[in-house]
Amino acid sequence: MATHLDLExxxxxxxxxxxxxxxxxLITWVVIIVLAASSGWIFWNRYQADQAAKAGxxxxxxxxxxxxxxxxxxxxxxxxxxxRYPRTAFAEQGAMTLAKVQFDKGQLDxxxxxxxxxxxxxxxxxxxxxxxxxxxxxxxxxxxxxxxxKQLDGATGKEFEALVADRRGDILMAxxxxxxxxxxxxxxxxDMDPKIExxxxxxxxxxxxxxxxxxxxxxxxxxELAK
Numbered sequence: 240m241a242t243h244l245d246l247e248x249x250x251x252x253x254x255x256x257x258x259x260x261x262x263x264x265l266i267t268w269v270v271i272i273v274l275a276a277s278s279g280w281i282f283w284n285r286y287q288a289d290q291a292a293k294a295g296x297x298x299x300x301x302x303x304x305x306x307x308x309x310x311x312x313x314x315x316x317x318x319x320x321x322x323r324y325p326r327t328a329f330a331e332q333g334a335m336t337l338a339k340v341q342f343d344k345g346q347l348d349x350x351x352x353x354x355x356x357x358x359x360x361x362x363x364x365x366x367x368x369x370x371x372x373x374x375x376x377x378x379x380x381x382x383x384x385x386x387x388x389k390q391l392d393g394a395t396g397k398e399f400e401a402l403v404a405d406r407r408g409d410i411l412m413a414x415x416x417x418x419x420x421x422x423x424x425x426x427x428x429x430d431m432d433p434k435i436e437x438x439x440x441x442x443x444x445x446x447x448x449x450x451x452x453x454x455x456x457x458x459x460x461x462x463e464l465a466k
Contacts, residue, residue, distance in 0.1 A: 294324035298333050305340040313337050314349065321356065331357060331366040338373065351377050358393065368394040372406050379410045401431035405441055421450045428452050 301316035317337045321330045334357045341350035354377070357370035371394040378387035387410050394403050408423035424445050429452075431438045445452055 294320060294327040294329040297324070298329040301333050302336055305336045308340060308344070310337075310340045310344040310346055310349070313340055314353075317353075321360075325360060326362060328363070331361045331363060334361075335366065335370065338370075342373075342377065347377055347381065358390070364396055365398075368396045368399040368403075372399065372402055375406050375410065379406075379413055382413075384410055384414050401427045401441075404430060408441075408444065417448060421445065421448050424448070425450065425452065 297316065297320045301313050301320060304313040304316055314337060317333050320333050324330050334353050338350045338353040338357070341347075341353060351374060354370045354374040358367050358374060361367045361370065371390040375387040375390040375394075378384070378390065388407065391403050391407050391410075404423050404427035408420045408427060411417075411420035411423055424441055428438060428441045428445060431441065442452060
């Protein structure tokens with residue numbers, strides 16, 4: 240009996256050896272790849288969290304300078320933020336914050352450059368669109384109308400259609416193209432949610448051009464005798 244079991248065990252061992260010789264390397268590599276992928280995922284998440292934390296700290300410092308109205312210091316702090324962490328939301332937010340303080344301080348060329356960076360490098364299309372809309376406004380103030388309209392052409396996203404149309408109307412008005420401006424304002428008015436207060440400003444622009452839109456009128460009350 241013992242001999243029979245020994246032979247059976249030996250046969251099983253031979254089969255295992257044969258299987259391992261044939262598939263051992265493959266199994267080993269699969270295990271290595273799975274473990275590496277798992278470790279890589281953990282490392283990547285930790286790396287991303289570390290990057291976000293460092294970028295957040297730099298953004299806070301830059302934001303303090305911007306809130307204090309120190310455009311030059313804010314710009315100096317933004318440089319390492321965008322160079323080291325360009326793919327983070329903090330870089331995008333930082334650029335928009337910096338552009339605003341630069342604009343407020345009359346540094347229009349600097350604000351243009353900052354917004355152009357957002358338009359070209361932001362991960363989020365929302366930031367890209369907002370940057371282009373604001374950039375178009377600066378270019379309009381500088382009477383660079385064709386460049387301004389070109390920026391609006393690149394501002395995509397349905398949620399921004401009304402703002403883009405409104406800014407387009409402003410540029411066309413500045414060019415003296417009143418009929419085209421009217422059409423742009425009307426599109427902006429129609430596309431914008433009636434609950435948004437800014438829609439009244441667009442309505443005022445249309446009214447000034449003699450093209451006041453027909454506002455939605457409440458349904459007439461039904462006379463009591465007719466009920």
